[in-house]
Amino acid sequence: MASPTRNDCLALDSRDQLADFRNQFQLADDLIYLDGNSLGVLPRATKARLLDAVEIEWGQDLIKSWNKHGWMHLPTRVGDKIAGLIGAKAGQVVAADSTSINVYKVVSSALKMQKGRIKIISDQGNFPTDLYMVQGITNQIGRDKCQLNLVSPDDVISAIDDDTALVMLTQVDFRTGRIYDMDAITKAAHAKGALVCWDLCHSAGAIPVLLDECNVDFAVGCGYKYLNGGPGAPAFVYVAKRHLAKAFQPLSGWHGHASPFDFSTEFTPANTIESFLCGTPSVLAMIALEVSLDIWAEADMTAVRKKSMALCDLFIELVEDRCANHGFELISPRDANLRGSQVSFSHSDGFPITQALIAANVVGDFRAPNVLRFGFTPLYTSYVDVWDAVDRLVNIMATKSYDAPEFNVRGAVT
């Protein structure tokens, strides 16, 4: 059966109930941006809101804005908006710091709660910074108090034992897009008395997440990928309500104090999710993130997921049909139910092909050693975008234009 035509894709777009969301984002006409899983695009409303925050809140109202414009409540207000996207009731999420810092809070907290248990189980393919943060704790408190055990994804459940403090996994693998079964793994961990922390960097805004329903203990994630909060946007941390009274985390700065403005010399934790705050938050960054969460509040996540699966399936079908015999190998799960909102292919010339695509205004990214990674963001990506992206790839492969020297110069890619 022939793969869909460009007209087929235009027809799909005309029936797409999410199509209008694209107008809420700034995207250059010819750009096909398949890297929203690395840095989400700019919502059109962000500029005006930031200007207002700069001119009026900071510039004019100055210090009064902590109360007058609710700056004090930004971390919980933004956190509650994120909660709505990840299946969490209010009062369990704050926007704060970076994902790395939030991992540190959670792992430290879990070790404290799980007195005597020292193992942190994760998988070899987890995003490195999550692993680095655990290594930092081990280096700090000793291998007799914190041990990182890395296993392959299929061995996670069997690795959980009575010495496991925490199972810490990224729900959607950043390279392949493979989705872990959150419910099954959380149950398996709990059965052994272990806690779980899910990294949602590639889940939040990408797939439906059911933290409360899965009885998850902790979760972390970032604001700058699918959430479109801007480069280096504040991250978030979720702590299940049942743990809040006893979840000690050592980055106990004044914003986590029960009464920060008492200026007492003794730390008393807030006993709410605010105890996972630390220092003064970046107000401008929080405000930029909030703008995009207000767009997300209008989106139906079931519809987003359905379109995401369709876009990814279409991409796979078109690449495998139109670029057959060009050496691409699908490394993402073929079953859309097992895959996040991204598709990855391996190719021995992955790096220069990625660069040639970027030059052709199709922005995906490359992950060493040989992975071409394409993120699909249903709020601003159309079916015809997918068709055009593959069409440009077909042209690059047919002409071997990626062989040009300028496409072989390495630089940092995030």
Next chain:
Amino acid sequence: MASPTRNDCLALDSRDQLADFRNQFQLADDLIYLDGNSLGVLPRATKARLLDAVEIEWGQDLIKSWNKHGWMHLPTRVGDKIAGLIGAKAGQVVAADSTSINVYKVVSSALKMQKGRIKIISDQGNFPTDLYMVQGITNQIGRDKCQLNLVSPDDVISAIDDDTALVMLTQVDFRTGRIYDMDAITKAAHAKGALVCWDLCHSAGAIPVLLDECNVDFAVGCGYKYLNGGPGAPAFVYVAKRHLAKAFQPLSGWHGHASPFDFSTEFTPANTIESFLCGTPSVLAMIALEVSLDIWAEADMTAVRKKSMALCDLFIELVEDRCANHGFELISPRDANLRGSQVSFSHSDGFPITQALIAANVVGDFRAPNVLRFGFTPLYTSYVDVWDAVDRLVNIMATKSYDAPEFNVRGAVT
């Protein structure tokens, strides 16, 4: 001798070599802002620079900006600009995270470097979050590994002993403005084998700081007070070059890795000041901070200090003369050489008087239990501002207008 008149102040302003800097900041006409030690004002250039960063760097160039617009180097580039203000050669400062988080990095690092020593000495009046972070570490690793010893400011040197890992002090006291002798205390600490960490939150941009010359080990500070980087601006951390190769800090996220884009599963620290980075930085917040540092780069810190001392002396003289017998007691050092860029008075009605002043467009702040605190920022505060501020205070005291009920409602103040 009579205190200066308003005309005397206007004459001082006409001879002020820093007067033109005021044009670089946005300030409402009638506002006298004496709270730049809590939240610095908005530089006029910030808005356009942020708009450019949002529209062009994020909105248009998207992920490419990490290289194209140097986002990867923001923490060190901004850090080096701060270094110039605090007497540090380049390569020893990064802009990163919050002051609280940076305190955590430094204290953890010092404990690791000072194997066997467990005491952290600080003073009872230190800004609480610095103390809270040490308490967080104690709570995490145990009182046998980390003990916070709080002494009164005069007893700091005598408290340093062979068990002291780190002396951690805020150079300029946030309540009184008293300046510690950085050189003498650093020498005394080193004589006992202790390291020092200076919190520069009320020093950077307020007084000349000589970190390298004083042989300081570590320093931290914030970007949102005298540096005018915006609400919750990134903080900074200084690590003396001689310590960089061995200063392990446990918040070892990917931006502190020697090769972050190798995505290796093992953390290898950068061995440069970048090892004190952790997660992805807030790009927009970094850019806002950089704008104001570029203004600071044009300012002569000797001239800033001279004017700061003169503004503070003038304020004290006018309050003590014109508000005599109204119950104000100076709690800042009278000798300008021993005082930062702020003046504090105690008064039993400190809270409502502060509120009445704010209503009269003189913004200072209140610190429990009875402190009125006024920050003087020579780049945008004039001598006649000081005169007018006191004149409005005189009026408030004469009419007892601060007795009004609306001035007695407490709210959060930072």
